[in-house]
Amino acid sequence: MYILKIAYDGRYSFQQQPSKDTVCDKLLDVLDKLDFLKEYKIIYSGGRTDKGVSALGNFVVLKLKREPILSYINHHLKDYGIWILGYKEIEKIPKVRYRHYRYILPNIGYDISLIKEASKKFIGKHSFHNLCKRDRSKDRDPVREIYDIKIIENEFFITIDIIGKSFLWHMVRKIVGVFDAIGRGEKDIEWIDKLLDPNHKEGVRTFPAEGLILIEAKVDIDYNYDSYSIKKFLEYWQERYKFYIMKMGISRSFITTL
Numbered sequence: 001m002y003i004l005k006i007a008y009d010g011r012y013s014f015q016q017q018p019s020k021d022t023v024c025d026k027l028l029d030v031l032d033k034l035d036f037l038k039e040y041k042i043i044y045s046g047g048r049t050d051k052g053v054s055a056l057g058n059f060v061v062l063k064l065k066r067e068p069i070l071s072y073i074n075h076h077l078k079d080y081g082i083w084i085l086g087y088k089e090i091e092k093i094p095k096v097r098y099r100h101y102r103y104i105l106p107n108i109g110y111d112i113s114l115i116k117e118a119s120k121k122f123i124g125k126h127s128f129h130n131l132c133k134r135d136r137s138k139d140r141d142p143v144r145e146i147y148d149i150k151i152i153e154n155e156f157f158i159t160i161d162i163i164g165k166s167f168l169w170h171m172v173r174k175i176v177g178v179f180d181a182i183g184r185g186e187k188d189i190e191w192i193d194k195l196l197d198p199n200h201k202e203g204v205r206t207f208p209a210e211g212l213i214l215i216e217a218k219v220d221i222d223y224n225y226d227s228y229s230i231k232k233f234l235e236y237w238q239e240r241y242k243f244y245i246m247k248m249g250i251s252r253s254f255i256t257t258l
Contacts, residue, residue, distance in 0.1 A: 001043065002064045003090050005223050007233065009081035010054040010210060016042065023049075026080045027060065034073060038063040044093045046217025047167075052209025057100075057216035061093055070226035074233075083233050086223030094219040098147060098163055101172045102213045105158040110183030112153050118182045119149040119160075121192040122175060130195045130202050131175055132168035142198075144168060156248070161215070170206050177205035 008014075008023050016024045024042050031037040044061040068087050077083060129142035150161040160179065162172055178195065181187040194200050 001061055001090050001093075002068065003059055003061050003088050003094065003219070003221055003223075004068070004084050005057060005059050005086040007056050007058070007083045007085055008054060010049075010052050011081050013051040014045070014047070014049040014053075014055075014058070023082055024060065026082055027077070027084075028062075030073060030076045030080075031062075031064070031068075034076065036064050036066065036068055036073065038065045046096060046219070047099055047214050049212075049214055050170075050209045053212045053214065055214040057218075058214050059217055059219065061090070070229045071232075074229045078232070078236070083229065085230065085233065086225045088221050088223050090221070094221055096165070097218045097220065098165055099167060099217050100161065100163045100215040101167065102215050103160040103162070103172060103176045103207070104211045104213070105160060105176060105180070105207075107153055107155065107157050108184075110153075110158065110180075111185065112151070112158065112183070114185075114189065115158070115179045115183045116151050118179060118189045118192060119151055121189065121196070122146050122149060122162075126196045127198045128168055128171055128196070129198065130200070131171050131178070131204055133170040133206070140168065142168065144171065173207045173209065173212060174204045176207040176211070180205070180207065 006023070006027065012021060012023045012026065014023045016022055020029070024045075028037060028040055028042070032040060039062070042060050042062055046057070046059040047055070049055060049058070067089070068084065070084050070087065074083050123146055125143055125145040127142045128144050132142065144164060144166060146162060146164040148163045152159045160176060162175065178187075178192060182189060182191070195202060195204065
């Protein structure tokens with residue numbers, strides 16, 4: 001078996017689907033086409049993400065015929081916005097120590113001190129039954145443990161880093177919805193106590209998937225990295241960064257000039 005550390009830009013959902021239009025489907029198709037794939041199957045993965053969610057440190061475990069050549073494979077994957085950043089041959093599936101999600105929230109004049117204070121309420125084990133999308137196909141325990149939340153702001157956006165062992169469907173995006181309501185003064189911090197009460201039921205806004213990144217699904221693996229692939233990956237994102245900075249400047253000009 002091999003573990004592949006993968007990144008992607010959010011244009012596809014992650015999990016395999018009959019439509020074959022997902023990160024896993026594109027990855028398997030390319031590996032199969034290039035004759036690296038031994039079995040058309042993802043054995044295990046670090047995190048299942050929705051369409052719109054990007055990743056820097058997700059992973060998949062699968063069976064390959066031989067050691068992957070990352071520069072060759074990434075040349076065929078890049079048009080799908082998918083990259084293999086590292087790999088390692090393994091004998092058993094590794095345990096995920098933690099998952100680190102980051103949300104980029106536009107800074108629209110929030111009271112950042114209130115958001116930071118509110119974030120403390122989520123640390124530890126709680127029932128997040130009000131802060132997830134119900135999965136009717138599975139009866140999941142809503143209790144999850146959050147290890148840490150870090151919040152940093154600049155003029156343009158607020159970076160919200162949330163670290164925990166595992167997360168429910170839409171859980172991070174709904175936590176961001178709570179921060180939005182409290183940061184705008186719509187709700188007070190004590191509202192969180194009600195949301196985490198197992199006997200209380202209340203809906204919470206789900207923020208857009210496009211603001212979410214899976215930074216890391218942390219495993220104790222010393223990946224083999226390819227310097228050329230990393231270089232091309234960074235070049236791609238540097239170009240996108242320049243493009244969207246330009247677009248942000250245009251939007252700002254419209255708002256401030258008219």
